[in-house]
Amino acid sequence: MIIFDNVTKKYGNGTVALDSVSFAVGAGEFVVVEGPSGAGKSTLVKAIIREIGINNGQIVVDGDDIAKIPAKNIPLLRRKVGVVFQDFKLLPDRTIAENVDLALDILGLSESDATTRRNELLNLVGLANKADDFPVQLSGGELQRVGVAR
Numbered sequence: 001m002i003i004f005d006n007v008t009k010k011y012g013n014g015t016v017a018l019d020s021v022s023f024a025v026g027a028g029e030f031v032v033v034e035g036p037s038g039a040g041k042s043t044l045v046k047a048i049i050r051e052i053g054i055n056n057g058q059i060v061v062d063g064d065d066i067a068k069i070p071a072k073n074i075p076l077l078r079r080k081v082g083v084v085f086q087d088f089k090l091l092p093d094r095t096i097a098e099n100v101d102l103a104l105d106i107l108g109l110s111e112s113d114a115t116t117r118r119n120e121l122l123n124l125v126g127l128a129n130k131a132d133d134f135p136v137q138l139s140g141g142e143l144q145r146v147g148v149a150r
Contacts (some may be wrong), residue, residue, distance in 0.1 A: 001025065006056065006058070021040075050069065053067075088143050090146060091135075096122070097122070099135070100122065103150045
């Protein structure tokens with residue numbers, strides 16, 4: 001579960017990106033954040049994964065106030081929240097399989113388990129046949145699915 005309670009984020013230049021935002025997302029829910037440019041979508045997502053700090057309010061993920069999570073444990077927080085950014089953050093010099101493997105390496109899976117899981121994920125998003133391709137060879141929709149698999 002993700003809870004935003006009266007969250008405000010102001011940038012140094014005075015821009016208010018989030019103004020007293022409150023909402024809750026239940027476990028297993030799939031949420032799409034949409035809105036015009038400058039509405040605060042990226043700020044909201046970056047705040048959830050503690051890529052940026054907030055000025056006021058509280059963000060709770062899976063029962064933990066993220067402001068109290070030690071910096072060394074932020075990767076654990078980010079594993080709990082699946083986020084796909086518009087630019088997908090894929091490494092252009094790595095194959096699709098290698099891009100997915102990067103996330104699995106972080107989880108500490110054995111090579112055999114990671115290979116099995118990668119193949120399952122690529123099958124799930126319909127890209128098993130693209131495992132050896134590079135990001136430049138894929139369409140925008142395919143790149144997005146690689147991001148989801150990762």
